[in-house]
Amino acid sequence: MAKVKIKPLSDRVVIKPEPPEEKTESGLYIPDTAKEKPQRGTVIAVGPGRVENGTKIEMSVKEGDKVLYGKYAGTEITIDGEEYLIMRETDILGIIEEEK
Template identity: 75%
Template sequence: MAASIKPLGDRVVVKPQDAETQTAGGLYIPDTAKEKPQRGTVLAVGPGKVENGTKVDMTVSENDTVLYGKYAGTEIQLDGEDVLIMRESDILGIVNG
């Protein structure tokens, strides 16, 4: 990715994983019926936020695979790729392994 983005505060930039193209039974899913991905890879992390005069560090870091809400974040294009920028609180969890 040639262009870079530095998120501010408690925001993170996430590259969504591609939506499933096939069901477990082997049927192909048309583009119009695909679920919006809810899993992605963290590309960039902001410095954290200040809450009640105390700095709160970020829990996620670059290259973490995370789960987020279906309608979380704002879609933007970065070097022709669709990415999401969202608050860390929109992330539901970090996937291990």
Template identity: 50%
Template sequence: MKLVPLGDRVILKQLIAEETTKSGIVLPGQNKEKPQQAEVVAVGPGGMIDGKEVKMEVKVGDNVIYSKYAGTDVKIEEEEFIIVKQSDILAVIQ
């Protein structure tokens, strides 16, 4: 199954939160709050949205920071994704 976003929607795959102790032990981030960083998996076509021309500014493979309470969580074939509007993406990490 393949997710194809419509309009100005973007599909994100959340990055794993890990924390490293001073001694170098990696602690999985399952008990922590989810990070607001994700990788762009798919991008909608943009176009005319609510009477305004929307140009998509992110591309597949970009790492981004998105709004804390943005989007819809979706689970497809045991993988979790977040579908957000492009306006909910705050920055691209370079």
């Protein structure tokens, strides 16, 4: 079976959420029923941008960016057994930049 690739339209992005925390900082394991929904992930694919008043607005995020998004943002989808989110760029709260 061929691998499926998603190409988002307009100002939408596809995000691979980070897995939820398995244990607390103090070492306690978190049961599945108490795990928080992840709010961080990696951008897998981006759309071409949107057109506003006849002007094309480029996307601010790119593939590979680590981003923060709202807890209930986006639409959850499953492709080839992998969980992804599709959301508008405006649902992304920020880009995480690693300090060197």
